[in-house]
Amino acid sequence: MKKLGIYIHIPFCVRKCKYCDFLSFDSLKEDVKGRYVNALFSEIKMQGKRFQGYEADTIFIGGGTPTVVQAEYIAEIVECVKENFHLAEAAEITIEANPGTVTPEMLEIYRKSGVNRLSIGVQSLDDKVLSALGRIHTAEEFRNTYFAARHAGFNNINIDLMFAVPLQTEEIWEKTLKEAIRLKPEHISFYSLQLEEGTEFYRMYKEGRLTLADDDTDRRMYHTAVKMLKEAGYHHYEISNAAKPGFESRHNMKYWQFDEYIGLGLGASSFTGGKRFANTSIMDEYLAFYEGMGTGGCPNFDVLCKNADPVSGQIILPQDTVEKNTEADSIFEYIFTGLRLTSGIDLARFKSIFGKNLQDYYPDKAAYIKQMIASGFMFCESGFLGLTLSGIDISNGIMSEFSEPYITD
Numbered sequence: 001m002k003k004l005g006i007y008i009h010i011p012f013c014v015r016k017c018k019y020c021d022f023l024s025f026d027s028l029k030e031d032v033k034g035r036y037v038n039a040l041f042s043e044i045k046m047q048g049k050r051f052q053g054y055e056a057d058t059i060f061i062g063g064g065t066p067t068v069v070q071a072e073y074i075a076e077i078v079e080c081v082k083e084n085f086h087l088a089e090a091a092e093i094t095i096e097a098n099p100g101t102v103t104p105e106m107l108e109i110y111r112k113s114g115v116n117r118l119s120i121g122v123q124s125l126d127d128k129v130l131s132a133l134g135r136i137h138t139a140e141e142f143r144n145t146y147f148a149a150r151h152a153g154f155n156n157i158n159i160d161l162m163f164a165v166p167l168q169t170e171e172i173w174e175k176t177l178k179e180a181i182r183l184k185p186e187h188i189s190f191y192s193l194q195l196e197e198g199t200e201f202y203r204m205y206k207e208g209r210l211t212l213a214d215d216d217t218d219r220r221m222y223h224t225a226v227k228m229l230k231e232a233g234y235h236h237y238e239i240s241n242a243a244k245p246g247f248e249s250r251h252n253m254k255y256w257q258f259d260e261y262i263g264l265g266l267g268a269s270s271f272t273g274g275k276r277f278a279n280t281s282i283m284d285e286y287l288a289f290y291e292g293m294g295t296g297g298c299p300n301f302d303v304l305c306k307n308a309d310p311v312s313g314q315i316i317l318p319q320d321t322v323e324k325n326t327e328a329d330s331i332f333e334y335i336f337t338g339l340r341l342t343s344g345i346d347l348a349r350f351k352s353i354f355g356k357n358l359q360d361y362y363p364d365k366a367a368y369i370k371q372m373i374a375s376g377f378m379f380c381e382s383g384f385l386g387l388t389l390s391g392i393d394i395s396n397g398i399m400s401e402f403s404e405p406y407i408t409d
């Protein structure tokens, strides 16, 4: 059976963080959450029928903040996926948690429902930095959540951290890393602040009220993290991710390895059969469509199947956006995402997917690649082409060199 990852989006938060442009709402009434979960059940049932030929081996419940909805809802969502998809016995099931919103009782409910990986978005272990980011929790609340998760039996925990953020000196960043490492989570993600349009930080920056770290500081903070994590026994397997060996995120690996996944819920994206799909991002549209189906099944199923994409089997709803990858899109995506992995791009797999060697699609880049390897920015070893640690510092420039593969008819 083909493998499939399932992403489930919970678009609710207690309060919007100042840097965040994710699809999430902080002001919807409580009853919308219940209606949304019921709509999700309908979507899960409907898509489960379409993906009977697949085995789902990862589920990722993300957001937003999945822990702002009742834990019982999450248990029901997991149950609904189990009933409607072929779920692998050892499936990785992750939920994202925000320290200000999760209790020991909720963690017990998640564990009992089969959730076996917890991803805690703490971002910093310094209260001043947390407050500057607009986070709703303190470092102490995070510690309590972390220990409660261990107590509830979670033996696969990720901690999300951010660097190059306001009020964070290099010393504070090092202190945060030291404490995070001391806690021994199985996985640590570390992202630098990205200024996104429409966020509070963006407005502050435009008004001259926000100073950003310069590039040199950003890079020093990044290398400090990589060095400390490696010394502590973490495998730096992706540009912004490190894990104890064997605890790499199986779900996120699908994004970086060009594997298939479906996204369920508001605005969620899918990649199946070489096509990208996205659900509507408008809550009223999403609810109106799926609530119409009721929770006992999908009366419109046969009609909808007639509208299904013939290659991927994905049902195309009236409000969906669908993008068919051209061959050039797919090749560039494979390279762009593959170069994020520190192991690099698997050249044999590239050939098995696209039918030709990578260099055949880039005849004019042979000298460039050679020069990057000679300068220590790239490596080509044992059938893998990748970025070295210094290459990661200029990754955007290197990746963009591959944006236009040479395609013959």
Ligand code: SF4
Pocket (backbone or CB within 6 Å): 012, 013, 014, 015, 016, 017, 020, 021, 022, 024, 063, 064, 065, 098, 121
């Ligand atoms: S908790 Fe996460 S999704 Fe919600 S506003 Fe903050 S960063 Fe965005």
